[in-house]
Amino acid sequence: MTTRTLYLLCSAAPPVFEIAGVVEEAQRRGWDVCLGLTPTAADWLKDSLPGLAVRTGHPVRSSYKRPGDLDVWPKADVILVAPATFNTVNAWALGLTDRFVVGVVAEGIGKEIPMAVMPCVNSAYARHRALDRSLEELREMGVAVLYGPGGFEPNAPGEKRPYPWGVALDAVDELGR
Template identity: 40%
Template sequence: MNGQDAKPFLYVVVCAAGIAADVGTLVTAAQRRGWEVGVIATPTAAADGFFDVAAVEAQTGRPVRAAARRPGDPRPFPPPDAVIVAPATFNTLNKWAAGITDTLAVGTLCEAYGLGVPLAVLPCVADALAAHPAYRESLARLRGMGVRFGDPYAGEAGEGGGPPEFGWERALELIEGRPAPGP
């Protein structure tokens, strides 16, 4: 944990998937459980309106990061005590497993693994992409690295009998050591 009396610090990595618009749900749940939160977004998620960056910044009291700091700029976040990737896309998961650090988001994930920080993922990948052999190999590699996966759509039917809502809190259960179903 960061500092003697400080709250644990959680990095939330947000990828460009439609459900990212609701990332504030995860931030709220984490804050209720005693976490301080900093959000790191993939460049597409931050720039192309996948979520309300200003609202998340107001909610966390910190800037949303999508680009590397310039030399000499202060670090806007303390080191993480845990990292959640939600929603996690096909692109980000494959690049992470391959160690391709071409964005701040993926570089942060690669570094967090090296630091031994607990890592949890809620994938948001279309079935056609999930069938690709590179994706299956990436999941196997990440699991072998100790990354914890949860199924964000496991659970009861959603409103009107539709698919279940995205289970943001499953990621918190994974990093807090509670069992959660995985894909």
């Protein structure tokens, strides 16, 4: 059996606290999962990082490796960025790669790695014109954007609603075919 590798890259939004279950579901679907986090997401999950590394079989990364160091992850077959915050989406579309997660996906476009992004923004952020422009930029670069009907739909600030992880993993499976 061929192993398929998924880079699951997460920003600091409330659904990141569900990531252990998402990793397990991706593994049930046949993915070897490598977990990358923005620095704030890594801080939020700091007590869970050792267990997540054991669960995935790979170090959880939130920073770049040093030049000359070996890469500790296998090559990605598919990349999923979820939950993707307003900041992550906009930085990616602009190519601002000061954070590991954004650097991986910015380079992934040039490497032609199939990618999907599912934002996690409230309706106040969604009204900012930069979000629509950034999502359109990502679409034009070939990224599957899971936003709006059938994907993530913004909620009111402070409203709690289930994050559609199943939609994101279904998109990963489709991209990995």
